[in-house]
Amino acid sequence: MLMPGYATSVGTDRYRHRFELKFPGHFREFQGLWLSSIGIGTYLGDPTAACDAKYRETVAEALESGINVIDTAVNYRHQRSERAIGQALSSLISSGKIQRDEVLIATKGGFLTFDGSEPDDPSEYFQRTLIDPGFLRPEDVVAGCHVMSPKYLENQIDVSRQNLGIEALDIYYLHNPETQSANVAREEFDRRIRAAFAALEKAVAEGKIRIYGMATWNAYRVGQESREGLSLPDLLRIADEVGGKDHHFRAIQLPYNLAMPEALSARTQRVDGKGTPVLQVARAHGMMVFASASLLQQKLTDDLPAETHHWFPGLEKDAQRAIQFVRSTPGIASALVGMSRSAHLAENLSTALTPPLNLEQFKAIFNQ
Numbered sequence: 001m002l003m004p005g006y007a008t009s010v011g012t013d014r015y016r017h018r019f020e021l022k023f024p025g026h027f028r029e030f031q032g033l034w035l036s037s038i039g040i041g042t043y044l045g046d047p048t049a050a051c052d053a054k055y056r057e058t059v060a061e062a063l064e065s066g067i068n069v070i071d072t073a074v075n076y077r078h079q080r081s082e083r084a085i086g087q088a089l090s091s092l093i094s095s096g097k098i099q100r101d102e103v104l105i106a107t108k109g110g111f112l113t114f115d116g117s118e119p120d121d122p123s124e125y126f127q128r129t130l131i132d133p134g135f136l137r138p139e140d141v142v143a144g145c146h147v148m149s150p151k152y153l154e155n156q157i158d159v160s161r162q163n164l165g166i167e168a169l170d171i172y173y174l175h176n177p178e179t180q181s182a183n184v185a186r187e188e189f190d191r192r193i194r195a196a197f198a199a200l201e202k203a204v205a206e207g208k209i210r211i212y213g214m215a216t217w218n219a220y221r222v223g224q225e226s227r228e229g230l231s232l233p234d235l236l237r238i239a240d241e242v243g244g245k246d247h248h249f250r251a252i253q254l255p256y257n258l259a260m261p262e263a264l265s266a267r268t269q270r271v272d273g274k275g276t277p278v279l280q281v282a283r284a285h286g287m288m289v290f291a292s293a294s295l296l297q298q299k300l301t302d303d304l305p306a307e308t309h310h311w312f313p314g315l316e317k318d319a320q321r322a323i324q325f326v327r328s329t330p331g332i333a334s335a336l337v338g339m340s341r342s343a344h345l346a347e348n349l350s351t352a353l354t355p356p357l358n359l360e361q362f363k364a365i366f367n368q
């Protein structure tokens with residue numbers, strides 16, 4: 001049986017009250033939910049039982065110590081990350097340490113995935129599990145790995161709900177939809193997006209997901225002359241046409257860190273004929289924005305130039321400085337940090353003992 005419930009205003013507020021004295025300014029309100037400014041990601045790591053155990057322990061420890069944002073995807077470590085999160089959640093909730101309504105759980109679908117490990121014959125596996133039951137038509141697959149047809153998404157939402165053991169996914173992202181825009185004509189891409197959004201609105205109506213979004217790598221960081229570049233205003237228009245003015249396309253995710261500041265600095269979007277950074281567009285529409293790769297996949301944890309250290313008073317480690325930059329950026333809901341190791345969680349979460357930079361301190365970084 002799947003666990004009922006979802007993240008709510010009351011639940012996330014209850015959660016924040018347990019930690020707000022220890023971590024000043026760590027919880028911020030987005031769309032009525034109080035979210036920790038640091039979230040745990042579960043992308044990297046081998047598809048092994050040893051790595052499952054590390055994620056199980058670290059996710060549980062994160063939830064017990066002040067992180068209520070969890071990010072995953074069905075294909076991460078061949079579904080093993082979702083399952084490890086599901087186990088951690090279920091044990092904490094059954095022992096009464098946390099409640100379901102206190103935690104925001106986000107996952108993603110779009111990439112083809114295996115079931116725990118790579119099968120000997122991947123074609124036979126996809127034929128048997130997806131094509132024969134009618135979830136997938138081979139012509140919907142692009143780049144040999146990506147699908148966003150309604151039937152496939154419906155199936156993948158159910159797979160994620162089972163893996164995580166929960167009735168409702170708080171955010172369901174289309175995963176790297178630019179894989180599609182780079183491979184099909186724009187008209188066909190728009191048609192596919194429209195169909196995907198309709199399927200996601202239906203999943204909201206059925207109580208399987210609460211809101212939906214897009215988790216991207218290049219889509220909002222590159223200009224629209226690139227085939228991977230996507231226009232958030234155009235996508236919002238499609239959501240409006242499909243789901244009405246109260247549509248549920250309400251979140252985006254993209255890489256953002258000290259070395260990849262494009263969400264804030266690159267004018268990749270056009271609003272009233274003017275180049276505008278995606279963070280500004282998202283804020284204007286009340287969307288939640290989650291930063292992925294806050295540490296640039298461990299490339300910002302060791303040798304930040306010494307002359308940057310004074311930007312981040314009170315913090316001793318480069319990983320903490322990098323996280324402080326991301327979580328202090330106006331409009332970022334949560335800095336997602338991949339951490340399977342408990343020691344990394346402790347180091348990263350202690351960033352939040354220091355309040356986020358105020359606007360003046362943040363702006364000073366760009367005026368050096």
Ligand SMILES: NC(=O)c1ccc[n+]([C@@H]2O[C@H](COP(=O)([O-])OP(=O)(O)OC[C@H]3O[C@@H](n4cnc5c(N)ncnc54)[C@H](OP(=O)(O)O)[C@@H]3O)[C@@H](O)[C@H]2O)c1
Pocket residue numbers: 040041042043044045071072108175176215216217253291292293294295296297298301319320336337338339340341342344345347348
């Ligand atoms: N397109 C997309 O949708 C997309 C793409 C990328 C990422 N994401 C999401 O964003 C999350 C974060 O991004 P990411 O995991 O790719 O990269 P990241 O958060 O920048 O870096 C994660 C790596 O840094 C290590 N680490 C964590 N804390 C550390 C510390 N204090 N000192 C040294 N190393 C540390 C982790 O090691 P351990 O695991 O050993 O602790 C892991 O190898 C992902 O997990 C995923 O949920 C989404």
